[in-house]
Amino acid sequence: MNRFHLGVDIVSVKRIEDSYASYQEKFLAKFLTENEINSLKITPQRLASRWAAKEALFKAFSSAGLTTTYRDFEIITSDTGCPRVKHLFKDWHAEISLSHENDYAIAYCQIKKIQS
Numbered sequence: 001m002n003r004f005h006l007g008v009d010i011v012s013v014k015r016i017e018d019s020y021a022s023y024q025e026k027f028l029a030k031f032l033t034e035n036e037i038n039s040l041k042i043t044p045q046r047l048a049s050r051w052a053a054k055e056a057l058f059k060a061f062s063s064a065g066l067t068t069t070y071r072d073f074e075i076i077t078s079d080t081g082c083p084r085v086k087h088l089f090k091d092w093h094a095e096i097s098l099s100h101e102n103d104y105a106i107a108y109c110q111i112k113k114i115q116s
Contacts, residue, residue: 007060048105
């Protein structure tokens, strides 16, 4: 059966802001790819959104039985401004939605195996 696998994560913007303040580049390298680090306009909300995105993707791919790391995924911004997922799992399709408001950031994703 070809089913969707879901992932969701909510994170405190302050927690991510404090981690970045303490560890700077080491913190970024833990969960962002080099391309993400070079292209992201760093704000606490954006970092928190990306953290939540990586957590949500990790949960979805893990529920599908795949072993992953945060850096297996890259969140890019499409020409229309929507977040898109690039990842190493070519036979899987991933969609993601990100949001942040005041103290929290949230990400929701769904993945599905591409039928051959």
